[in-house]
Amino acid sequence: MHKKRIAIVDDHAFIRLGMRMLLERQSSCDGDVDVVAEAADGVQGWQLVRDGALDLVLLDINLPGLDGYDMLARIGRMERRPKVLVVSASDGLLPVRRALAAGADGFLCKSEAPLELLRGVAAVLAGHCFIPRGALRVLAPPGARGEALSPRERCIAEGLVEGRSNKAIAHALGLSAKTISAHKRNIFRKLGVRNLIELVDCLRSTDSYGVRRATAREGVAAVRESPPGPAPEDGR
Secondary structure: OEEEEEEEEOOHHHHHHHHHHHHHHHHHHHOEEEEEEEEHHHHHHHHHHOOOOOOEEEEOOOOOOOHHHHHOOOOOHHHHEEEEEEEEEEOHHHHHHHHHHHHOOOEEOOOOOHHHHHHHHHHHHHHHHHHHHHHHHHHOOOOOOOOOOOOHHHHHHHHOOOOOHHHHHHHHHHHOOHHHHHHHHHHHHHHHHOOOHHHHHHHHHHHOOEOOOOOOOOOOOOOOOOOOOOOOOOOO
């Protein structure tokens, strides 16, 4: 089995060590990832990315030499680019939005629980966009592109963007998968989207003023679905 090759680019040695230990502990159980390199600044990091045939880069933003945004721009011009999960000490709206606009496949705050790093790595490697729940709520204000989503619809939309299946969301909320499907059709209708890729694009690229960025890069979400029609509210 091909192990996913991961590099960590962060200027703090203890952060690199902590992420490496966490990933290696996980890998000892399932054996699907391998931390193959580390870099303490952006110049070294870019050399690793350029020459390392990597699958994923865990990237800090505030780096000496070459910052994370510059690295993201260079990575975006590569013919075969690795996935990038930004891991930053900044937890405000601006760095999340800016990192995603620059081409990151996900964003994780260093203040999150260690388990979130494993979830983020798994989601990004699976082809999903990983965004913390708190950031989703800020990046996607209710009604930004149409009718306001209900609290339940917003919860379901967040689950869909995180890559969860209808069945998993249904189990978490105590609903049936059929009910989740009906809510999903309503979410798509209200936001004016046709599939999960457009849903991710909508939720991550509408800012607090309703201003749209460029469309999401191809492959942000792994599943495409046919255009849904209106469905009745569940009422539960």
